[in-house]
Amino acid sequence: MAAAAIRRALAERSYMPEVTFTTGSALQKSALRQANDRLVLNVIRQNPSVSRADLVRITGMAPSSVTFIVKRLKREKLVYDDKPETRQPVGRRPTGLHLRAEARIALAIEIGPSGGRIITADLNGAPLVRKVVPWHPNHDVFFDRIHSAIRSLLHPLARGQVLGAGVALPGTIDRNSGRVIAAENLGWFGLDADALIRRNLDIPFYFENAAKLSALAEMWFPENHASPLQDFVSVIAGGGIGTGVIVNGQLLQGALSAGGEFGHISIDPDGRRCPCGNIGCWEQYASDRALARAYAEESGEPAAVDDPAQDIVAKARAGEPAALRALQTAARYIGMGFVNLVMALNPQAIIVGDYLAQGWDLMEETVWSILRSRVPPYALSALRISPSRHGAEVSLMGAVALVLTRFFNSFNHSVQAKPGSSVVMHRGL
Ligand SMILES: [Zn+2]
Numbered sequence: 094m095a096a097a098a099i100r101r102a103l104a105e106r107s108y109m110p111e112v113t114f115t116t117g118s119a120l121q122k123s124a125l126r127q128a129n130d131r132l133v134l135n136v137i138r139q140n141p142s143v144s145r146a147d148l149v150r151i152t153g154m155a156p157s158s159v160t161f162i163v164k165r166l167k168r169e170k171l172v173y174d175d176k177p178e179t180r181q182p183v184g185r186r187p188t189g190l191h192l193r194a195e196a197r198i199a200l201a202i203e204i205g206p207s208g209g210r211i212i213t214a215d216l217n218g219a220p221l222v223r224k225v226v227p228w229h230p231n232h233d234v235f236f237d238r239i240h241s242a243i244r245s246l247l248h249p250l251a252r253g254q255v256l257g258a259g260v261a262l263p264g265t266i267d268r269n270s271g272r273v274i275a276a277e278n279l280g281w282f283g284l285d286a287d288a289l290i291r292r293n294l295d296i297p298f299y300f301e302n303a304a305k306l307s308a309l310a311e312m313w314f315p316e317n318h319a320s321p322l323q324d325f326v327s328v329i330a331g332g333g334i335g336t337g338v339i340v341n342g343q344l345l346q347g348a349l350s351a352g353g354e355f356g357h358i359s360i361d362p363d364g365r366r367c368p369c370g371n372i373g374c375w376e377q378y379a380s381d382r383a384l385a386r387a388y389a390e391e392s393g394e395p396a397a398v399d400d401p402a403q404d405i406v407a408k409a410r411a412g413e414p415a416a417l418r419a420l421q422t423a424a425r426y427i428g429m430g431f432v433n434l435v436m437a438l439n440p441q442a443i444i445v446g447d448y449l450a451q452g453w454d455l456m457e458e459t460v461w462s463i464l465r466s467r468v469p470p471y472a473l474s475a476l477r478i479s480p481s482r483h484g485a486e487v488s489l490m491g492a493v494a495l496v497l498t499r500f501f502n503s504f505n506h507s508v509q510a511k512p513g514s515s516v517v518m519h520r521g522l
Contacts, residue, residue: 129154133162134192135501137172138216142189163190171196192216197500198250200258200296201492202239203303204286206278206332207400209239212486213246214493216500218314220486222246232281236289243294256500257297259492261306262286263332265351271300274351277368278332299495304328304335305344305353306491310483311444312339313494325442326355326434329487330402330449334376334430337491338438355437356380360429375433378426381448388419402448409455417455424456428463435468435476443478446487450480 136151137143143151148159166172174188194215203210209226224242229235247255264276271287273279291298301309308327315321327337334356338345345353356376357369364373377383381402388405389395392415397404408416431443445453457478464473481487 129158130162130166131501133159134166134171137166137190138192138501141191142175144187144189146187148190169196194219196254198255199493199496199500200243200246200255201261201489201496202243202258202290203261203489203492204239204279205263205303209235209242210486210489211239211242211246212489212493213250214490216497218490218493218497220493230280232284232289236286239290240292240294243290247294247296255296257299257496259306259495260286260290260298260300261303261488261492262300263303263335265349266300266302268300268302268350271298297499299492299499301492301495302335302337302350303488303491304356305337305346306495307335307446307481307483307487308337308339308344308491309494309498310487310491311481312342313497314483314490316482322442324438325440325444326438327444327446327481327487328355328430328434328449329446330379330381331447331485332381334380336434340438355430355434358430358433360426360433375426375430379423379430383426384419384423384448387422388416391415391418391422403451406448406452406455409452420452420455421459424459425463427456428460429467431460431464431478432467435464435472439472441475441477443476444481445478446481446483447485450484453478453480 132152133148133154136148140147140151145156145159145163148154148163149156152159154162163172167174171193172190173193175191176188194217197216198221199214199216199218201212201214206228208228211224211226213221215221224246226235226238226242229238243258260271262273262276263278264281265274266272266286267274271285271290273281273284273286275282276284286300287298304327307329308325311325311327312321321342322339323342325339327339329335329337336353336355338353338355347353357367357371357374359371359373360375360378361373365377366372367374367377384405385396385401388401392413395401396408405416405419409420427449434440434443449456460478464476483490
């Protein structure tokens with residue numbers, strides 16, 4: 094194992110809190126066994142080709158425990174050795190362990206104003222099959238379409254192979270019940286998405302706001318296996334402005350899971366009225382829709398109907414003056430919003446998606462000049478702003494991550510933790 098990989102693995106231990114629980118009942122013992130299995134599995138996932146000796150070092154478990162757990166994981170066909178385990182001559186390099194990524198499948202569904210997108214992905218989050226579901230204004234018809242698309246994806250898969258489905262929705266979501274409290278852009282209020290989507294499907298469903306999931310995607314699938322960012326904001330701009338905020342490695346939720354909505358912070362007290370009830374919300378000036386409105390004002394004609402923001406970025410790239418001016422107007426408002434983000438959260442990174450990612454090279458100079466003119470230099474010294482590597486699929490990948498966190502961090506979701514033990518866990522949501 095390379096020195097850099099060991100350093101990274103040991104750094105990852107620093108965000109695994111030490112936890113314990115009472116082990117009196119058989120149920121809790123089996124939960125402990127599962128938690129330890131998943132912990133080892135997660136370290137193998139994060140460090141492909143890790144040796145058993147390094148697993149001992151990273152997890153802090155006894156060598157005999159690691160040997161036992163690895164045997165169990167191999168029996169369950171969740172891991173494999175990079176060389177077949179035969180009698181080892183003296184001095185031979187130890188074998189490395191790999192996750193058998195296709196052993197389990199996560200389903201992810203994203204629902205937005207233009208319809209639904211569904212993917213299956215393996216344990217590494219690599220997408221396998223994609224489906225697009227057209228929008229329908231009648232939610233019963235729309236969910237019929239979603240449901241049958243899910244059924245057709247599940248059909249060829251073995252029972253027990255599918256870990257569950259993550260569902261990304263815009264607006265305020267009761268993530269425990271799967272109820273859409275308010276999704277203004279879809280016209281849904283108090284809609285029981287769980288009942289509409291689940292019906293007789295025998296897999297777990299997990300619901301979350303799409304912007305929050307975009308942040309989870311960036312944390313769960315870090316760039317080049319780097320250590321995940323601990324303090325950052327993910328900004329998406331499809332149908333509004335959504336922000337997912339990670340503070341100290343945790344997703345900011347708030348009392349009712351409706352926190353971190355920077356898109357609805359007012360930047361103009363006498364500005365445009367927003368469907369949320371506030372006036373002059375940031376998203377009224379910086380979203381994809383605001384960009385389309387700015388372009389219509391500049392050019393005297395509307396942008397393409399399908400994906401206006403993408404169309405405007407393409408026109409700006411081709412040098413069309415009205416598109417360039419509209420993009421600069423949006424960039425100024427993006428910069429103003431980022432001033433608020435930086436002053437409120439002091440993030441190490443802001444990661445942008447949707448049209449902001451597509452057109453970032455055309456906008457970044459304007460955004461940075463606004464930040465530099467309004468924010469003290471010390472607050473910007475550690476900041477980087479970059480487009481998301483996941484492009485338009487960032488929330489969908491977050492929905493994959495939502496399922497994978499439940500699998501790899503089973504401890505967090507299955508047993509009651511008490512402080513003070515030797516079991517180390519990777520924190521999830
Ligand atoms: Zn608003």
